[in-house]
Every structure is written in structure tokens, then in C-alpha cells.
Amino acid sequence: MTKSDSIIKISKLNKWYGKFHALKDIDLSVGRTEKIVICGPSGSGKSTLIRCINRLEVHQEGSIQVDGIELTDDIKQITEIRSDVGMVFQHFNLFPHLTVLENCSLAPIWVRKKSKVEAEEMAMQLLEKVRIPDQADKYPGQLSGGQQQRVAIARALCMQPRIMLFDEPTSALDPEMIKEVLETMIELADSGMTMIVVTHEMGFANRVADRIIFMDEGQIVEQNDPESFFKNPESDRTKLFLSQILDH
Amino acid sequence: MSKFPITLHRNPKFRSAIIQAVLVLVVVYSFYSLYQTTIFNLEERGIKTSTSFFDQVAPFKVGFSPFLNFELGETTYIEVFYIGVLNTILVAILGIIAATFLGFFIGILRSSNNWLAQKFALTYVEIFRNMPLLLQIMFWNFAIFLAFLPPPKQSLEFGAFYLNGRGLQTPVPIIENNFLFKVWLSVVILSVVASFIFRSWAKKRRNQTGKSLPVLSISLSFVIIVGISAFYILGQPLTVDMPVLGKFNFKGGGQLPLPLFSLWFALTIYTSAFIAENVRAGIASVSKGQIEAARSIGLTRPQMVKLIIIPQALRVIIPPTISQYLNLTKNSSLAMAVGYEEVVAVWANISLNQTGQALIIIAMTIIFFEICSLFTSFILNIYNRRIQIAER
Numbered sequence: 001m002t003k004s005d006s007i008i009k010i011s012k013l014n015k016w017y018g019k020f021h022a023l024k025d026i027d028l029s030v031g032r033t034e035k036i037v038i039c040g041p042s043g044s045g046k047s048t049l050i051r052c053i054n055r056l057e058v059h060q061e062g063s064i065q066v067d068g069i070e071l072t073d074d075i076k077q078i079t080e081i082r083s084d085v086g087m088v089f090q091h092f093n094l095f096p097h098l099t100v101l102e103n104c105s106l107a108p109i110w111v112r113k114k115s116k117v118e119a120e121e122m123a124m125q126l127l128e129k130v131r132i133p134d135q136a137d138k139y140p141g142q143l144s145g146g147q148q149q150r151v152a153i154a155r156a157l158c159m160q161p162r163i164m165l166f167d168e169p170t171s172a173l174d175p176e177m178i179k180e181v182l183e184t185m186i187e188l189a190d191s192g193m194t195m196i197v198v199t200h201e202m203g204f205a206n207r208v209a210d211r212i213i214f215m216d217e218g219q220i221v222e223q224n225d226p227e228s229f230f231k232n233p234e235s236d237r238t239k240l241f242l243s244q245i246l247d248h
Numbered sequence: 249m250s251k252f253p254i255t256l257h258r259n260p261k262f263r264s265a266i267i268q269a270v271l272v273l274v275v276v277y278s279f280y281s282l283y284q285t286t287i288f289n290l291e292e293r294g295i296k297t298s299t300s301f302f303d304q305v306a307p308f309k310v311g312f313s314p315f316l317n318f319e320l321g322e323t324t325y326i327e328v329f330y331i332g333v334l335n336t337i338l339v340a341i342l343g344i345i346a347a348t349f350l351g352f353f354i355g356i357l358r359s360s361n362n363w364l365a366q367k368f369a370l371t372y373v374e375i376f377r378n379m380p381l382l383l384q385i386m387f388w389n390f391a392i393f394l395a396f397l398p399p400p401k402q403s404l405e406f407g408a409f410y411l412n413g414r415g416l417q418t419p420v421p422i423i424e425n426n427f428l429f430k431v432w433l434s435v436v437i438l439s440v441v442a443s444f445i446f447r448s449w450a451k452k453r454r455n456q457t458g459k460s461l462p463v464l465s466i467s468l469s470f471v472i473i474v475g476i477s478a479f480y481i482l483g484q485p486l487t488v489d490m491p492v493l494g495k496f497n498f499k500g501g502g503q504l505p506l507p508l509f510s511l512w513f514a515l516t517i518y519t520s521a522f523i524a525e526n527v528r529a530g531i532a533s534v535s536k537g538q539i540e541a542a543r544s545i546g547l548t549r550p551q552m553v554k555l556i557i558i559p560q561a562l563r564v565i566i567p568p569t570i571s572q573y574l575n576l577t578k579n580s581s582l583a584m585a586v587g588y589e590e591v592v593a594v595w596a597n598i599s600l601n602q603t604g605q606a607l608i609i610i611a612m613t614i615i616f617f618e619i620c621s622l623f624t625s626f627i628l629n630i631y632n633r634r635i636q637i638a639e640r
Contacts, residue, residue, distance in 0.1 A: 054544055075548075079548060080546075082543060082544060083545070083546030085544075086544075086545075087541075089540065089541065093537035093538060093541035094541070095538065095541070095560075096560070097563075106545070107547065109458070110551050110555065111545065111546040111547060111551075113458050113459075113460075114458045115455060115456050115457050115458035116454070116455035116456070116458075117455060118458065119458075156544075
């Protein structure tokens, strides 16, 4: 991966919550269409890292460039980056007062200034892609967790993002529903989307990731391709983590 | 089917039916005996309960009657009742409008990230929510307005409005030519209708093409231009009677008496503190995840407030705010303390003392407040249902 080909460039990123040093000197560059899985124990800063990329969290030091745009306090640039970066949350965060179709067409209408007809057409296509077109007129509260998460993925895709961020997308789901969401994500990965996924689903990581990053205490401890990562982890901390999540 | 039928006294349906029947009987009997006792006591004192006093001339003066004409020696008791009712409705409507705006403003300040604004709103709410309303009405009227407002000669001037110790002097519109005024009014109404049609057309156009128009400013300027030009073309069918300072007092114009002003002011301040709390609770009820999701799809802050926060917050804000509107309406009866002539003062107090017709007068007052409250809840519940239904 050459440097000029990277879509996200993070260098010397530092973030504090009060006195707590949440991210320490993170350097990371992500290539176009690259799929990255970030794992690590809770509190290791993995969610904070990806939330910095679309500025749901504000970093104090270092720089983040997304598709050539530097993240600063400039509201216009932030909005621009956000509309190019889709995000899927652990708890779905669908808008409960809007139907599934309205959830998906909202941003294309208001941010992309599309016509309602056009936005709904595209929303229906994407709902078909995540295989729930028949639920379009229901409200989120009427769907199962797995269905809600797939709507959330469709909602993010409606903005035709160049990058998708997933913040533990399956952690709040029943085991049966994890599968349907992961399948949707694998299809998305196969279609060539740039993805950064925070997850503990190691099967998924092994299958789609180009690179797995292991974080602990706000630092990137180790990164490697899946095969080397699982077979020959370098640091003891990674070995311990892998033994804990794989051996049961 | 169970083998043994349940005996009657152990059957829950039978039991609850019996209990309810007994309760109804007790309530009906209590009301009946209350009614009998009252009638008996009134007759003991030589008062025959009847509505014949309605048409008698009221022997006292009602000073503030902006909607009906009051003429001492001509106005009857029933007209006094109407005047009181209208005065109550007037202060309630003025109070509800002002308290809503002020309450939302304070509530939004209370939820803001600005330290000063937040603490200011908190102090405001805690001070005015925790003081008895009667005390506040008397405080504003006697300790502030009466004490500090100047006599008419040194009135405070706000454009064509003059504020002094007697109240607020306002210009009053006078219809010069009734026919032309009606023509002008219909032209204005037609232009408003036209802008609503324009609005729905613009919405349809946006749905189809995604192009939006500044609908509000276009329709507003349209209505204003049409209204003003029609006004002059029709030869100014409406003139304004301006208050002019005479030797001792103002001549011309209208007067909102100080008691109305103080009462309105106190009711607004008091109720807005409660509404502000409802607004704060409503905004707080929208979870952080909703805001993050709205930001992550690229909505700007105003879009997020309009499309995500307000629709969800309103569902929490409206039901308790309906209660505050009802409270404000009922609390207006505390006007007796400052002498504003609303229904409890002129009807349930003065008229009752004059005629002794306690039964009818109190019953009518109660029924008026019941109808008022039920009507307010009815209207707002329709609105409430419209926004609540969205979740399912």
C-alpha cells in the first residue's frame, strides 16, 4: 500500500478525557478499499479512535486527514467528512419517530439535497440489499435487533459513503442475529468498501480483514494480516488477549 | 369447566360489581343530601333559588370590559357573568402564549452548554417555581409596578404605548367603513390562503426535484405587500385611535389596567418556570445516541434540532405542559388579590354577595372552569395524539 493511496491518514494522535490519556501517539493510515479490524480489551481506546475519525470525539493533538481533508474545528469540513463517512453503532441509534424508509432517506434529502422520490428509490434499493425491503414502512421499535442493525447499515450506505466505520456492531445482538448482520457486512466488504470495524468477532476478522489491529491502553500494540496475527502474535499482551477470547 | 361452581361471594366479577354499585349509591346520595341541605338553608334565610336574578340590573360597576359594553344601571347580572368569563379567557390566553414562549426560551437556556445561561435559567426556575403564586402576584403589583411606575404625566413611552401606574395605554383600531374593512379583511385572508397553497406546491416540488424555496419569507412578504397595498387602495378603512396625554390622564386609545398587567406578568413568570422544566426534561429525554447518529449522517446542527431533537422532545414536553395551561387558567382566579375583574371576582364574589344565589353562581363558575379545562385538554390532546402516534 503506497502512501498516496491512503484514504485516512492519522499521525501522532493524542486524546485525553480530563486526566485520562485515552489515545497515545496513534499513527495509522488506511488504504482505499482496505478492511481493518480493530480489537482489544474494553477501555483500550478502539471506539474512541474510530469516533475521532468522524469527529464524534475531538482529539487534542496530532492530525487526522480523511480523503485529503484535514479535520479541524471548521464546521463545514466536519459536515463534509461526516457525509462521506458512514457509521454503524453498537446500539443502532435509529430514529424512533421515523419509519425505516424515512430513517434511510432523511440524510440524502436534507444533506445531499436529493428529491424525496429519488432518495426513497435509493433507500429501497439499499433496504433490498440488506434484505428487509418489506419492513420499509415499519417503525424501528417494531423490528428485531438484527433487523434494526441492518437498517442502520442501509441508512449509512444511503449517503454513498467512501468509508464505513463500525463500532461493535454485533455486541448488542442475540447470537442468531449476529450472523445476519455479519453476512451483510461481508457482502459490503466484498463490494469494495473501505471499512474500519471494531469487533470481537474473530471469525469475521479472519475472513474479511486485510489487517488486524490490536490496541491496549490507548496504544496500537500490534498490527498484522489475519494469518500472521492469529498464528504468530508478536507481543505477550496480544497472546493473552487471543487466548482469552478464542479458548472457550 | 371446573367441577365445583365458584360460590357467588368468591367470584371476583360479582364482587367488583357489588362494590361499584354501592359506591355509586353512596356518591349519588351524598350529592342529593348536599343539594337538599343547601336548598333548605337558603330557604331558611329567605333566599329562593332561581335564575330570575339573571335579568336584574347589577348595582355595581365593572371597570374593565373590553369586549362587552358595561353601563352602570343597565348591565344585568348575566352580562356581568359574561364579562367575567371573557376577562378570565383574555388573561388566560395572553398568559398561555407568553408563558409558552418564555418557558421554551428558559428551558432551552437550561439545556445549553453555556455555563452562564445554564445557571441563569436554573436560578430563574428555582426562584419562581418555589414561591407561592399569590405572593408573586402581590409582589409584582404592589411592590414593583405600583411602587415604581410613574403617574400618567411621566408615563414611560414605548412608541405609541404608554406605561404608567394605572396601566398600559394602547392605540385602538377603529373601523371607519365597515363594508370596505370587510373587503380588506377578505383580501388579507385570501392572500394567506394563497400562501398556504404555495407552501404545499413548494413541498411537492421539493419532494419531486429536491429543490427548496425560502417559503416562509416569500409568503410573508407576499401577505404583507398585498395587505398594505389593498389597505391604501380601499382608502384606509381602518384608523387608529392614539392615546393622547390630557391634563390629568390619557384621552383616547385603550387601557390595559395595571391589575391585568400584573396578573398576566405574574402568571407568565410563574408558569414559564414549570414549562421550562418540562422543556428541559424533553430535551434531556433524547438520548446521546440519537444525537451521535444525527451527526454521523452529516446533519447540520439546526437540521438535527428540527428533525431529530424537537420531534422526540415534544412527545415528552406536551402532556405535562397541558396541565400547566390548565393551572394557569385556574390560577387566574387569584386576581381577586389585585382587583382584576375576572369571573371569580365579579361573579362568584361580588354578584354572589349581592344576590345570595350561592347554588347557581358557584355551580356556573365551576362549570365554566370545567368547560374551559376540558376544551383546552381536548384541543391539545388532538395535537398530542398527532405527534405521539409517530412512534408505532
